[in-house]
Amino acid sequence: SAVISQKPSRDICQRGTSLTIQCQVDSQVTMMFWYRQQPGQSLTLIATANQGSEATYESGFVIDKFPISRPNLTFSTLTVSNMSPEDSSIYLCSTITDGRNTEAFFGQGTRLTVV
């Protein structure tokens, strides 16, 4: 299994500013994922972050808006840049442990409100 510590748990930010969300995993993992969950919606994958390579972004998400770092096998950050009220969401990081058929593990989420 894997335990993910995510912070901050919530924040209220001014439009035009940026927020960096951090996730720390208690074990080394190959893949980490960042999701967005808009109010009342399901999870939408933003990008996949592998250590030592550029993050892979899903359709509709770009690096300039959501830069990601993955400096080692236990840590990743997601930055939400130049925020607008439409960025108000819950952001979740996730990982899967190596091996087939294992489930995904999630951080507690960051509830972001942009005013």
Place this chain on the structure above:
Amino acid sequence: GDSVTQMEGPVTLSEEACLTINCTYTATGYPSLFWYVQYPGEGLQLLLKATKADDKGSNKGFEATYRKETTSFHLEKGSVQVSDSAVYFCALRNSGGYQKVTFGTGTKLQVIP
């Protein structure tokens, strides 16, 4: 690509009622199937999983059986409690090379006393 379809919510039940939340999937290969639960203000927790056809996952009185012939993984509980009020997500993880998890839209369950 992979997809998960689950029944629309919200679902409102009285305490001790029976629960079924339908979930069907489309995937190549042999995916693993999961139910996650999200309690208010919290992240996602794994509720149960099944990794091959005819497997039954179970936890906290909830059950779901991996039905390959109908590509379904319906969540059931015989007697719900107020504390079961949450959003439930059906999900799959494919055994292929790109092992991201695909989620359904979520079903909100409200159990009233």
